[in-house]
Amino acid sequence: MADRRMAYGGGADGGGGGSSASTFLLQNQRIPDSLFFSGSSPNFLGSRSMVSFEDFNNGCKRQERPFFRSFDQEENVDEEYDEYLHQPEKKRRLSADQVQFLEKSFVEENKLEPERKVQLAKDLGLQPRQVAIWFQNRRARWKTKQLEKDYGALESSYNSLKADYDCLLKETEKLKSEVLHLTDKVVLKQKHKGNTDPSDSNEQLLGQPQASIDSGMPSNQEDHSSAKSDVLDSDSPHYVEGHSSLIEPGDSSYVLEPEQSDLSQDEEDNLSKNLLAPTGYVFPKVEHDYPNPPTNSCYFGFTVEEQPFGFWSY
Protein backbone atom coordinates (compact mmCIF):
# COMPACT_ATOMS: atom_id res chain seq x y z
CA MET A 1 0.00 0.00 0.00
CA ALA A 2 1.26 3.42 -0.79
CA ASP A 3 2.33 5.74 1.94
CA ARG A 4 -0.43 8.21 1.42
CA ARG A 5 -3.30 6.05 0.41
CA MET A 6 -5.33 3.92 2.66
CA ALA A 7 -6.95 1.12 0.82
CA TYR A 8 -9.72 -1.00 2.09
CA GLY A 9 -9.05 -4.14 4.06
CA GLY A 10 -5.28 -4.00 3.91
CA GLY A 11 -5.32 -3.45 0.20
CA ALA A 12 -2.71 -5.90 -0.96
CA ASP A 13 -4.52 -7.13 -3.98
CA GLY A 14 -2.19 -5.58 -6.48
CA GLY A 15 -3.46 -3.72 -9.48
CA GLY A 16 -6.10 -1.11 -9.48
CA GLY A 17 -9.68 -1.34 -8.50
CA GLY A 18 -10.33 -4.58 -6.81
CA SER A 19 -13.27 -3.52 -4.77
CA SER A 20 -15.66 -6.23 -3.94
CA ALA A 21 -18.78 -5.19 -2.17
CA SER A 22 -17.87 -7.05 0.96
CA THR A 23 -14.49 -5.45 1.35
CA PHE A 24 -15.62 -1.90 1.01
CA LEU A 25 -14.86 -0.29 4.30
CA LEU A 26 -12.40 2.50 4.28
CA GLN A 27 -11.94 2.60 0.62
CA ASN A 28 -10.58 5.80 -0.82
CA GLN A 29 -9.68 7.30 2.50
CA ARG A 30 -6.52 9.05 1.72
CA ILE A 31 -5.21 9.92 5.10
CA PRO A 32 -4.72 13.65 4.71
CA ASP A 33 -8.08 14.04 3.09
CA SER A 34 -9.92 12.21 5.73
CA LEU A 35 -8.22 14.27 8.37
CA PHE A 36 -9.12 17.33 6.45
CA PHE A 37 -12.63 16.30 6.27
CA SER A 38 -13.77 15.13 9.61
CA GLY A 39 -16.18 17.68 10.86
CA SER A 40 -15.08 20.28 8.41
CA SER A 41 -18.09 20.13 6.21
CA PRO A 42 -21.74 20.00 6.91
CA ASN A 43 -21.99 17.76 3.94
CA PHE A 44 -19.49 15.30 5.12
CA LEU A 45 -20.84 11.82 5.08
CA GLY A 46 -17.97 10.01 6.64
CA SER A 47 -16.77 7.11 4.65
CA ARG A 48 -20.14 7.13 3.02
CA SER A 49 -19.70 10.53 1.54
CA MET A 50 -18.69 8.94 -1.67
CA VAL A 51 -22.25 8.13 -2.49
CA SER A 52 -23.67 10.39 -5.07
CA PHE A 53 -27.31 10.35 -4.14
CA GLU A 54 -28.17 8.44 -7.19
CA ASP A 55 -29.40 4.91 -7.31
CA PHE A 56 -31.10 5.80 -4.15
CA ASN A 57 -34.63 4.45 -3.69
CA ASN A 58 -33.43 1.06 -4.67
CA GLY A 59 -33.32 2.08 -8.29
CA CYS A 60 -31.02 0.63 -10.81
CA LYS A 61 -31.77 3.50 -13.10
CA ARG A 62 -29.91 6.66 -12.45
CA GLN A 63 -31.86 9.00 -10.35
CA GLU A 64 -30.88 12.57 -9.81
CA ARG A 65 -30.88 14.15 -6.45
CA PRO A 66 -29.83 17.67 -5.72
CA PHE A 67 -26.33 17.69 -4.38
CA PHE A 68 -26.57 21.03 -2.67
CA ARG A 69 -28.84 19.68 0.00
CA SER A 70 -26.84 19.15 3.14
CA PHE A 71 -27.59 16.55 5.67
CA ASP A 72 -28.30 19.19 8.26
CA GLN A 73 -31.14 20.29 6.11
CA GLU A 74 -32.16 16.77 5.52
CA GLU A 75 -34.51 16.54 8.47
CA ASN A 76 -36.23 13.37 7.54
CA VAL A 77 -33.54 10.96 6.66
CA ASP A 78 -35.89 8.10 6.33
CA GLU A 79 -35.30 4.52 7.09
CA GLU A 80 -34.98 3.70 3.48
CA TYR A 81 -32.01 5.92 3.16
CA ASP A 82 -30.60 4.62 6.37
CA GLU A 83 -30.92 1.17 4.98
CA TYR A 84 -29.27 2.36 1.85
CA LEU A 85 -26.39 3.71 3.83
CA HIS A 86 -25.82 0.36 5.40
CA GLN A 87 -25.80 -1.60 2.22
CA PRO A 88 -22.49 -3.00 1.19
CA GLU A 89 -20.75 -0.08 -0.45
CA LYS A 90 -20.81 0.04 -4.22
CA LYS A 91 -19.16 2.24 -6.70
CA ARG A 92 -21.63 4.95 -7.52
CA ARG A 93 -21.68 7.45 -10.27
CA LEU A 94 -21.94 11.11 -9.65
CA SER A 95 -25.21 12.74 -10.49
CA ALA A 96 -25.59 14.78 -13.63
CA ASP A 97 -25.69 17.91 -11.53
CA GLN A 98 -22.51 17.02 -9.77
CA VAL A 99 -20.80 16.22 -13.01
CA GLN A 100 -22.01 19.43 -14.53
CA PHE A 101 -20.68 21.38 -11.60
CA LEU A 102 -17.34 19.62 -11.83
CA GLU A 103 -17.18 20.13 -15.57
CA LYS A 104 -17.74 23.80 -15.16
CA SER A 105 -15.04 23.95 -12.58
CA PHE A 106 -12.74 21.94 -14.81
CA VAL A 107 -13.21 24.36 -17.68
CA GLU A 108 -12.30 27.22 -15.43
CA GLU A 109 -9.16 25.50 -14.25
CA ASN A 110 -8.18 21.95 -14.90
CA LYS A 111 -5.86 21.72 -11.96
CA LEU A 112 -7.13 21.52 -8.50
CA GLU A 113 -5.60 23.46 -5.64
CA PRO A 114 -6.27 22.05 -2.19
CA GLU A 115 -8.59 24.86 -1.16
CA ARG A 116 -10.61 24.54 -4.28
CA LYS A 117 -10.78 20.83 -3.89
CA VAL A 118 -12.15 21.14 -0.38
CA GLN A 119 -14.60 23.80 -1.44
CA LEU A 120 -15.84 21.72 -4.34
CA ALA A 121 -16.16 18.71 -2.13
CA LYS A 122 -18.18 20.76 0.32
CA ASP A 123 -20.42 22.09 -2.39
CA LEU A 124 -20.98 18.70 -3.89
CA GLY A 125 -21.19 16.64 -0.76
CA LEU A 126 -18.28 14.52 -1.80
CA GLN A 127 -14.95 13.68 -0.34
CA PRO A 128 -12.09 15.85 -1.51
CA ARG A 129 -10.46 12.65 -2.61
CA GLN A 130 -13.36 11.97 -4.94
CA VAL A 131 -13.09 15.42 -6.40
CA ALA A 132 -9.38 14.93 -6.94
CA ILE A 133 -9.97 11.59 -8.62
CA TRP A 134 -12.64 13.07 -10.82
CA PHE A 135 -10.27 15.80 -11.95
CA GLN A 136 -7.53 13.32 -12.56
CA ASN A 137 -9.75 11.11 -14.67
CA ARG A 138 -11.14 14.11 -16.44
CA ARG A 139 -7.67 15.28 -17.34
CA ALA A 140 -6.90 11.83 -18.70
CA ARG A 141 -10.04 11.89 -20.81
CA TRP A 142 -9.23 15.33 -22.09
CA LYS A 143 -5.76 14.24 -22.99
CA THR A 144 -7.07 11.27 -24.91
CA LYS A 145 -9.44 13.45 -26.85
CA GLN A 146 -6.71 15.91 -27.55
CA LEU A 147 -4.52 13.15 -28.88
CA GLU A 148 -7.30 12.03 -31.19
CA LYS A 149 -7.71 15.57 -32.36
CA ASP A 150 -3.99 15.98 -32.93
CA TYR A 151 -3.87 12.72 -34.78
CA GLY A 152 -6.73 13.77 -37.02
CA ALA A 153 -5.03 17.05 -37.78
CA LEU A 154 -1.80 15.30 -38.60
CA GLU A 155 -3.60 12.82 -40.77
CA SER A 156 -5.33 15.46 -42.84
CA SER A 157 -2.14 17.45 -43.09
CA TYR A 158 -0.36 14.38 -44.31
CA ASN A 159 -3.05 13.61 -46.83
CA SER A 160 -2.99 17.07 -48.25
CA LEU A 161 0.78 17.08 -48.51
CA LYS A 162 0.69 13.68 -50.13
CA ALA A 163 -1.77 14.98 -52.69
CA ASP A 164 0.53 17.90 -53.43
CA TYR A 165 3.43 15.56 -53.74
CA ASP A 166 1.62 13.23 -56.12
CA CYS A 167 0.58 16.19 -58.19
CA LEU A 168 4.15 17.37 -58.42
CA LEU A 169 5.31 13.92 -59.40
CA LYS A 170 2.87 13.92 -62.27
CA GLU A 171 3.98 17.37 -63.27
CA THR A 172 7.58 16.23 -63.17
CA GLU A 173 6.82 13.27 -65.37
CA LYS A 174 5.06 15.50 -67.82
CA LEU A 175 7.94 17.95 -67.97
CA LYS A 176 10.38 15.13 -68.34
CA SER A 177 8.65 13.70 -71.37
CA GLU A 178 8.43 17.19 -72.78
CA VAL A 179 12.17 17.54 -72.39
CA LEU A 180 12.73 14.25 -74.17
CA HIS A 181 10.41 15.25 -76.92
CA LEU A 182 12.16 18.56 -77.45
CA THR A 183 15.51 16.84 -77.26
CA ASP A 184 14.44 14.56 -80.05
CA LYS A 185 13.46 17.52 -82.10
CA VAL A 186 16.74 19.28 -81.48
CA VAL A 187 18.76 16.26 -82.39
CA LEU A 188 16.80 15.71 -85.55
CA LYS A 189 17.25 19.30 -86.49
CA GLN A 190 20.93 19.08 -85.79
CA LYS A 191 21.26 16.03 -87.94
CA HIS A 192 19.33 17.68 -90.67
CA LYS A 193 21.40 20.83 -90.50
CA GLY A 194 24.57 18.84 -90.12
CA ASN A 195 23.89 17.25 -93.45
CA THR A 196 23.57 20.59 -95.13
CA ASP A 197 25.99 22.65 -93.04
CA PRO A 198 28.51 20.67 -90.94
CA SER A 199 29.88 23.82 -89.31
CA ASP A 200 26.60 24.66 -87.72
CA SER A 201 26.44 24.51 -83.96
CA ASN A 202 23.88 24.04 -81.28
CA GLU A 203 24.33 27.64 -80.34
CA GLN A 204 23.15 28.77 -83.66
CA LEU A 205 20.31 26.35 -83.66
CA LEU A 206 18.92 27.18 -80.29
CA GLY A 207 20.07 30.72 -79.81
CA GLN A 208 21.64 29.94 -76.44
CA PRO A 209 25.13 29.20 -75.18
CA GLN A 210 26.61 25.81 -75.74
CA ALA A 211 27.17 25.22 -72.06
CA SER A 212 23.53 25.65 -71.37
CA ILE A 213 22.61 22.99 -73.84
CA ASP A 214 25.32 20.66 -72.66
CA SER A 215 24.17 20.99 -69.13
CA GLY A 216 20.84 19.41 -69.66
CA MET A 217 20.86 17.81 -73.04
CA PRO A 218 22.58 14.80 -74.32
CA SER A 219 25.21 15.46 -76.87
CA ASN A 220 24.44 14.59 -80.44
CA GLN A 221 26.82 11.66 -80.18
CA GLU A 222 24.74 10.03 -77.48
CA ASP A 223 21.63 8.21 -78.24
CA HIS A 224 18.50 8.90 -76.28
CA SER A 225 18.47 5.73 -74.36
CA SER A 226 21.78 6.52 -72.78
CA ALA A 227 20.62 10.01 -72.03
CA LYS A 228 17.56 8.70 -70.36
CA SER A 229 19.61 6.16 -68.55
CA ASP A 230 21.86 8.86 -67.17
CA VAL A 231 18.95 10.85 -66.04
CA LEU A 232 17.21 8.05 -64.31
CA ASP A 233 20.05 5.99 -63.03
CA SER A 234 20.02 6.54 -59.34
CA ASP A 235 22.92 4.16 -58.90
CA SER A 236 25.16 6.58 -60.68
CA PRO A 237 27.69 8.45 -58.56
CA HIS A 238 25.61 11.58 -59.03
CA TYR A 239 22.80 10.27 -56.96
CA VAL A 240 22.11 12.79 -54.25
CA GLU A 241 22.41 11.17 -50.90
CA GLY A 242 20.63 13.94 -49.15
CA HIS A 243 17.51 13.05 -51.05
CA SER A 244 17.69 9.40 -50.48
CA SER A 245 14.85 9.44 -48.04
CA LEU A 246 12.70 11.44 -50.36
CA ILE A 247 13.37 9.76 -53.62
CA GLU A 248 14.26 6.16 -53.58
CA PRO A 249 16.83 4.88 -56.05
CA GLY A 250 15.17 4.38 -59.39
CA ASP A 251 12.45 6.86 -58.60
CA SER A 252 11.58 8.41 -61.91
CA SER A 253 10.86 11.72 -60.28
CA TYR A 254 14.53 12.38 -60.04
CA VAL A 255 15.19 14.28 -63.23
CA LEU A 256 18.27 16.41 -63.10
CA GLU A 257 21.53 15.41 -61.66
CA PRO A 258 23.31 18.13 -59.74
CA GLU A 259 26.34 18.23 -61.93
CA GLN A 260 24.23 18.71 -64.99
CA SER A 261 22.57 21.77 -63.65
CA ASP A 262 23.54 25.36 -64.18
CA LEU A 263 22.25 26.25 -60.76
CA SER A 264 24.44 26.91 -57.81
CA GLN A 265 24.25 24.50 -54.90
CA ASP A 266 21.97 26.82 -52.98
CA GLU A 267 19.70 27.28 -55.92
CA GLU A 268 19.58 23.59 -56.40
CA ASP A 269 18.73 23.06 -52.80
CA ASN A 270 15.94 25.55 -53.06
CA LEU A 271 14.71 24.01 -56.23
CA SER A 272 14.71 20.59 -54.71
CA LYS A 273 12.90 21.83 -51.68
CA ASN A 274 10.35 23.67 -53.68
CA LEU A 275 9.82 20.83 -56.02
CA LEU A 276 9.55 18.15 -53.44
CA ALA A 277 8.00 20.04 -50.61
CA PRO A 278 6.44 23.26 -51.77
CA THR A 279 5.19 24.18 -48.35
CA GLY A 280 8.57 23.72 -46.79
CA TYR A 281 7.54 20.46 -45.28
CA VAL A 282 10.17 17.79 -45.16
CA PHE A 283 8.46 14.56 -45.94
CA PRO A 284 8.92 11.88 -43.40
CA LYS A 285 9.42 8.36 -44.54
CA VAL A 286 6.04 7.43 -45.81
CA GLU A 287 4.34 4.75 -43.81
CA HIS A 288 1.23 3.21 -45.13
CA ASP A 289 0.17 2.12 -41.74
CA TYR A 290 -0.14 5.16 -39.60
CA PRO A 291 2.27 5.31 -36.76
CA ASN A 292 1.15 5.36 -33.21
CA PRO A 293 -0.60 8.51 -32.21
CA PRO A 294 1.74 11.18 -31.00
CA THR A 295 2.59 11.07 -27.37
CA ASN A 296 3.43 14.70 -27.17
CA SER A 297 1.33 17.14 -29.04
CA CYS A 298 3.79 19.94 -28.33
CA TYR A 299 6.07 18.46 -30.90
CA PHE A 300 3.62 18.77 -33.69
CA GLY A 301 3.44 22.48 -33.91
CA PHE A 302 -0.10 22.86 -32.82
CA THR A 303 -1.08 26.22 -31.65
CA VAL A 304 -1.65 27.02 -28.05
CA GLU A 305 -5.26 27.77 -28.90
CA GLU A 306 -5.79 24.13 -29.60
CA GLN A 307 -4.79 23.31 -26.09
CA PRO A 308 -7.44 25.07 -24.12
CA PHE A 309 -6.26 24.27 -20.65
CA GLY A 310 -2.64 25.01 -21.08
CA PHE A 311 -1.41 21.98 -19.19
CA TRP A 312 -0.39 20.12 -22.24
CA SER A 313 3.21 19.71 -21.46
CA TYR A 314 3.80 16.02 -21.76
Added chain:
DNA sequence: TTGTGTTTTATTGCCTCC
Protein backbone atom coordinates in the same frame (compact mmCIF):
# COMPACT_ATOMS: atom_id res chain seq x y z
C1' DT B 1 -32.82 -11.46 -20.20
C1' DT B 2 -28.28 -11.76 -21.31
C1' DG B 3 -23.95 -11.04 -23.43
C1' DT B 4 -20.89 -7.55 -24.73
C1' DG B 5 -18.79 -3.16 -25.35
C1' DT B 6 -18.15 1.44 -23.31
C1' DT B 7 -17.83 4.76 -19.64
C1' DT B 8 -16.94 6.09 -15.07
C1' DT B 9 -15.02 5.67 -10.56
C1' DA B 10 -11.30 4.25 -7.98
C1' DT B 11 -6.64 1.97 -6.74
C1' DT B 12 -1.78 1.26 -7.19
C1' DG B 13 2.84 2.27 -8.27
C1' DC B 14 6.04 5.34 -9.94
C1' DC B 15 7.79 9.95 -10.71
C1' DT B 16 8.70 14.80 -9.77
C1' DC B 17 8.82 18.78 -7.02
C1' DC B 18 9.54 21.28 -2.85
Added chain:
DNA sequence: GGAGGCAATAAAACACAA
Protein backbone atom coordinates in the same frame (compact mmCIF):
# COMPACT_ATOMS: atom_id res chain seq x y z
C1' DG C 1 9.92 12.39 2.94
C1' DG C 2 5.36 14.06 1.90
C1' DA C 3 2.14 15.72 -1.55
C1' DG C 4 0.33 15.65 -5.91
C1' DG C 5 0.31 14.15 -10.80
C1' DC C 6 0.08 10.55 -14.23
C1' DA C 7 -0.22 5.87 -16.52
C1' DA C 8 -2.03 1.55 -16.17
C1' DT C 9 -5.50 -1.06 -14.65
C1' DA C 10 -9.66 -3.11 -12.17
C1' DA C 11 -14.27 -3.25 -11.57
C1' DA C 12 -18.90 -1.29 -11.15
C1' DA C 13 -22.30 1.00 -13.78
C1' DC C 14 -24.37 1.73 -17.88
C1' DA C 15 -25.98 1.19 -22.86
C1' DC C 16 -27.62 -1.58 -26.24
C1' DA C 17 -28.27 -5.23 -29.56
C1' DA C 18 -29.88 -9.95 -30.15
